[in-house]
Amino acid sequence: MFDTIALASPPLQQSAEFAAALAFCGQQAAQxxxxxxxxxxxxxxxxxxxxxxxxxxxxxxxxxxxxxxxxxxxxxxxxxxxxxxxxxxxxxxxxxxxHVAELDLTGNLMAGLHQKWRNRLRHARSQGLHMTQAPLPLAPAHWLLTAESAQQRARGYRNWPTALTLAYARANPGAAQLFTAHQSGIPVAGLLILRHGMAASYHIGHSTPAGRAASAQTLLMWQAMTWLTTQGATRLDLGPVETEQTPGLTRFKLGTGARARPxxxxxxxxxxxxxxxxxxxxxxxxxxxxxxxxxxxxxx
Known part of the structure; x- marks a missing residue:
């Protein structure tokens, strides 16, 4: 029914990896x-x-x-x-x-960046940030997960429960990749990307005030984008965009060269x-x- 690429890169909520995470939590999805x-x-x-x-x-x-x-x-x-x-x-x-923002990872990523996004990337590179990448630690008290939970409560939005995020990492080893920016040995920004098929999804992003001042999230996103291309990923789903409720986040997502579609x-x-x-x-x-x-x- 669908072409080969579409079948190999389903949306996160329709992926085999998501079904495996649900099963790990004891919830089977009908198919x-x-x-x-x-x-x-x-x-x-x-x-x-x-x-x-x-x-x-x-x-x-x-x-x-x-x-x-x-x-x-x-x-x-x-x-x-x-x-x-x-x-x-x-x-x-x-x-x-x-509307969601989707980034095509098969083209020239640098050429697709908006000029102001490129400027922030240049700024981040000059801040002496130490960057790391590793599978998400299987720890409910990990700083990024606790920061995300606190941010959800403060801003009144809902993301996955921590248990489901950890189940995704456990059921799909290596598919939950954590990118972290450190300043003087302290994490100032984190970005969690979930791989599924030939695609990936932006799942959690958080920056401290120091991380925001250093444009750390921009550098993390660039590192995630370029790493995904080396892994053969063809698409990065950056999630919902909403110009009235979250204009700053929308600018950040679309500044990568992503396109908004309904x-x-x-x-x-x-x-x-x-x-x-x-x-x-x-x-x-x-x-x-x-x-x-x-x-x-x-x-x-």
Missing amino acids: LDDGTLALTRRICGIPIALLSRARLDPPLLPGLIARAGLRRHLILMNPETPCPGLERLGAVPLITPA LGGTWAWWPPLGKTLRPLARLDRARMYQSWTEAPAPDY
Whole structure:
């Protein structure tokens, strides 16, 4: 159904590595005939199946869901790409599409950098930072993991629980790579990259005030980018970009030369209802389609 490169570099949430991490945590993901992973659980007694970052072919979906034994589940879908065909199935859009930044690692990385990003890289190189790289230590109290947890609480966002990040590292030896910048022997910035297939994903990044002053995160990202190319990776997923909520992080991500592209939004579908709810989907059509065409742009 998909070309060879697409199959070899699935999104993180649809990768064999992610499935292995879930299994390590004791949670098995259902798998459709086409390889799509579906996370199943019950919420208030309702069986739910989540298809996150899935490459969907709507006409085939009813059969795939039925053969996986999920026909009585509420299906929540966050397609990897815009997927208007879900509307024709009777799926209802819940959340308009987010945009993600993706960096092509097969071209000239230096040529793709925005000039201000290149300037920060030059600045970081002059700060006497000592750089290290190693697999993520399997320690819940590691400074980067505790800093990320504290940052989530302070800023009110959610990332993976620490247990899942550690399970990913345990289930996939060497796939969770930690890049660290030290100043006078003290870590001032860290970057955690997760490998999956021929792709990789930016997972955690944190800088102390000293690290920010030294542009350490820029140098860490550059080291990660160049290392990934030596490992044969073709794509780096830098995660969501949002110009209003996180303009600085968006500039950082897009300054690498990454391109912003829309996902497919979040949809809900209960197969027993069939196409009954198609009229509701039409009400949100304009809003969903507008989100698919409006990509964030770096404001330098």
